[in-house]
Amino acid sequence: MLWRTLVVRPATRRPLRLLTTVVGVAAGIAALVATVAASRAAVAALEQGVEEIAGRARLEVTGPDGVPEALLGRLRPLTGDAVVAPVIEEIALLPALGDAVRVLGVDLLLDEQVRALEPAVTSLPSAREATTLLTGRGVLVPAPLAARLHLATGDGFDLSVRARRERVTVAGTFAPRRFGSAWDRVVVMDVALAQELFGRVGRLDRIELVPRRGVNERALAGEARRLLPAGVTVEEPRSRAAATSRMVRALEFNLAALSGVSLFVGAVLVATTLATSVVQRRGILALARSLGASRGQLARAVLVEAAAIGVLGGALGVAGGVLGARAALASVRSTVAAVVRGVPATEIRLPLWLAAAGVTVGLGASLLAAALPLVEAVRTPPLQGLAAERPEFMRRPSRRRAAALALAFAAVAAALARAPAWHDLPVAALLAALALLGVLLVSASPLLDLLARRAAAPLARAAERTPVRLAIAALAAGRRRASWAAGAVGVAVALAVAIGTMVHSFRATVIDWADQGMRADIWVRPLAADTGVQVGRLDPEVVRVAERLFGKDAVDPFHTAAATVGRQQVALSGGAFPVVARRGGVTFRDGRDSRAVFAAALARHAAVVGEPFATRFHVGEGDTITLDVPGGTLTRRIEGVFYDYSHPQGMVVIDNADFLAVYPDDGPQDVAVFLPPGSDARAARDRLLAALGGRFLVEALLNRELRAEVVAIFDRTFAITRALQIVAVAVAVLAVLTVLFALLGERRRDLALLRSLGGTRGQVAGVVAGQAALLGLAGAVGGVATGLGIGLVLVKVVNVQSFGWTLRFLPDWGAMAVTATLVTAACLLAGLAPALAAARMHPGDALREEG
């Protein structure tokens, strides 16, 4: 009975209000689920892949940029205790698929002892095909991939390896053990073929050890370390996964934190709505109490409503989140690709835990949000409720207390913003952002007051009986709830402004960086996957062709390989210092001309490092760094620190001559060509492409095109962030709409009185619309201020702690003004419906109700 009265009836009578509340929760949950699901999918290939593909291997012998194959022989004393298996793991573009595939090069003679791949029944390789696996170009293809590309045993297909078109033959297909396996996108070939295709002759990515029966793994690892040279590590496969996922973790955390903020907005909305609905029904609640309903029963009713909203919103949010994740995948993928090269993303999947977490968070947020209204519902003495007196918690709040609280929050925020990162994650900084939102919430009410008085003063003089004064009075009466609404709007605006500020600062910084640093006229790189992610490197032949055409001093091949500092992976790159010393390159943070820095670095065999590297390892200009590289260590003085927004894990650049003394020339990442001033870059590009012929799958970008692409990549990377911005604004509008309807209900009597005292319909509508506009304005003003504060934290603290790069703080003032105006206008518009409803109200009815 109580359930029907308190929950079902209001829900059926006011479906719109229920809907907006549920949608509010759903929006928050959807943002959260979408972010998590999309980033999981982008990273999943990485994490599951490592262990699934490791098979029975328990230990891996690895080194920076792999190990020489000669180490196999060193491990001979271990072969009685373990199967010793060489592995090359690379990435290649499969043009027919338009995407990257993992290429696993193994010793096909004995790999069954490591990974028992089930041959697909229909295609056992014949002896002839099997022989091509070892001596020719035969490969094994997962059956699902073969089916998708209509490949049968014996068919040839192209792989783009180091931008070269390489024809291989299907010698057999295998069936991945489970659906959606990491094996679905793995082309298996003999380790020797992989070495030849990828230009890694003489080298291996790792050597795997499968312990034989009764062998102690730790003892085996110890023995292996004893046999191997320094700089080679012996670790479990999962530690490799861990190293990579550490790099991705910061990224994932930031995305999840951003969506968490939108959930926070959702929770504020739920609280507002529930509080409103409790107040609206305080008559019924009071009646129920006076008719003998216990406090517990009432509490249960309110909680049930909150729970229903939470579960419904949570479920809707999960569903919406999965759809959103599909849309967001490309964005997240390119973000992940910036950190981890060439991981093929898996399909979006909704793990049960994520669905459960989505609903649980929705439920939790709703129940939490119900706390205050719950107290209100339970505490309301029957008589007061029936007498239509002010609810207790709506009494004028203490301004002093609010100020003290706001100050406390601000102090906490300031302290947190200065706190160091926690395990490389900007946890404290994000808590600081939350504290800033706290400042906003507690100061919403005084701010409303202030605004109301400021707005009222001139208006009151101008028109003694304008509806503005009434609106102000009405707002003052419903201050608490109104302040909630203003708070909700403010949080949403703050979020939008903060994200906008961060993105704008980042974008402007990156554009500036690209304009200054990208000075070459043509860039050549391997053809990218459909997702825009670059796959692999260029064949060294491309460099030779470019050098023949344009001269050695005009060509800058950029090599990149993995190295470690301590045990942390960084990118070690080689560039043509003699070329950039003349033509200029990146921007150095100390403001020196890049040509001078490179010339000095060339003369002294010094290195230049990216800013994230300097931040991560606490080094700077003039310091000396030591990297673990194949065959030993590399010690270099840091000549300069340049701005870098592409390698958050840290990047060290040395001259190519030094680089190629350490690493074999297995092809550069890209090649930059500098033309003499006044040259026709387009014609030069045509000449280059013609010279490369059809042998290579490359793309050559002109300077302008590359810079445009940098911006495009940036925008794609931040697509999710922008979507969250929109969610925030949508939530703000919903908040205003909900609250205004509630306020209207509460002020029915006052409005009716106004009408019966001779107020026109226009005036009544004006009162309501004015309320809405004031709410919007208060929210916008508070939100912009808070948003700027949070934006500052995001730009100056979160980015540095997460990625190690500094951005300039460049708020987008124009966009901010537009946001504030739009939100206020949206609130005004949102207020129109209630305003019209109020105008249509018959004063007699409203007054009679009180009877």
Next chain:
Amino acid sequence: MGRTLALLLAAPALAAAVWQTVNTPPALQFPRDHGAHPAFQTEWWYVTGELADASGRHYGFQLTFFRQGLEPGPSRPGGSALRARQVLAANLAVADIAAGRTRFAERVRRIGSGLAAAAEGDLDVVLDDWGMRRSPDGTVTLAAADRDAAIGLHLELAGSRRLVLEGDAGLSRKGPGAGNASVYVSDPRMAARGTIEIGGDSVKVNGEAWFDHEWGTSQLGPGVVGWDWLGLRLADGRALMLYRLRRADGRAAPESAGTLVARDGSTRRLAAGDFTFAPLTWWASPRTGARYPARVRVTVPAAGLDVEVRPEVADAELDARRSTGTIYWEGPVAVTGSVTGDGYAEFTGYASSLAGRF
């Protein structure tokens, strides 16, 4: 996958023309010819023997290294050194005669990986930590162990007085066509001492071993599905090696042959018509269902030999599909009849045809 790939070791010679073939009696030179002959496609070093510990408990053992060429000629320029142009496989079996049990282990790896090599100057074959090596004094050292099968072998074989060049001065004809032949060198009596490990126990042993070394290219003639081989040391000091090349109908191919080594080391070639080989009973494998000869009557009328060869362990079927891609029976046998003795028997091609593989 490994199982199907291991077939490679027995894959047809795709470029047989480029592999050298055995056509005339070889001019053998030792120790050089104890080493590997990579110009030929197939080669093996095969040691079998009977051992006894101090308490008189008897064991049979087999350690074989197979070399199979997959790609002849010089390696391609710029090619990987890891290309499996030559592959080594090894089979190790220890038969506990009293327990009636055979334990088996195998290894396979490409030559050139730093973990597998077959030297050319003298016998020195290495596969993982298994090895077979000949010292300048003629001693052959065998080392192989496998944790999973719980067996191990560490033996020294004392060099014998004289090598036996099987067939026509070492040319052992296996088929009618040109090149259907191998070079086949044996040492039927090498004194063996050392230790074996079996089921976690290490046992000091002494005994006698039979050493075979054989190489060639596409040796088998058409229509041959397998062979039966015997290497018998007779109590009167003689030794008998014979192989019967079997056709699909079970009959022997005319190239079946043998060698009778006299007490003084002189040899007598046996042609197909000089001996009989007649299975008396059969043993069926519970695992593969293959039927192998068990007791066999062997006669060499001209030498007055009429013996029964009896497996000392019934189940000596070896599943080597992970290394050589074959399943065969190889185990110790006892000889009774006109003369007693012991030795090893090998029955191949019963689980599946070997046609076209060797």
